[in-house]
Amino acid sequence: MTETATLDSFDLSLLKLVQVNNLMPARMLAEKVGLSESAVLRRLRQMRANGTIAADVAIVRPASMGLPLTIHVLVSLEREAGSELEAFIRKIKKRPEVRQANYVTGEADFILMLQLSGMEQYDVFTREVFHEDGNVKSFTTLVTIRDVVNPMDAVLARGIDR
DSSP states (O other): OOOOOOHHHHHHHHHHHHOOOOOSOOHHHHHHHHHHHHHHHHHHHHHHHHHHHHHOOOOOOOOGGTOEEEEEEEEEOOOOOHHHHHHHHHHHHHTTTTTEEEEEEEOOOOOEEEEEEEEHHHHHIIIIIIITTTTTEEEEEEEOOOOOOOOOHHHHHHHHOO
């Protein structure tokens, strides 16, 4: 989305619903928000076109794919010069363990979220990504004990209507 979209109360209601279940039929959405089915489809099409709805995805439980361990890593770089920063970004984008990465302000330069099979896999990751990179000044590992709030919460709390 290149500019801020103007969303009314109907759009916001639709967005809440499709964030929980983007497979809900238009007729059900229409009933829930008080619009016609064609109006719902038109609004959803527009929100996809303008980038308000960035993607229609499935949320998969990592443990079901053999990745029960979630680790967040705070990474500080020695230098953030353009080429060195971009080299680090390219490297982490290639790693399948990295499920999310944010370039941030504060004491750390990056926050990475990793999904892993276990600590052995994390040990290999740290050696290949952090220890072998002379530009990584330090990293701090935060191991997730349990999820408290996550994208699945809305689905589990409300159930899935189809």
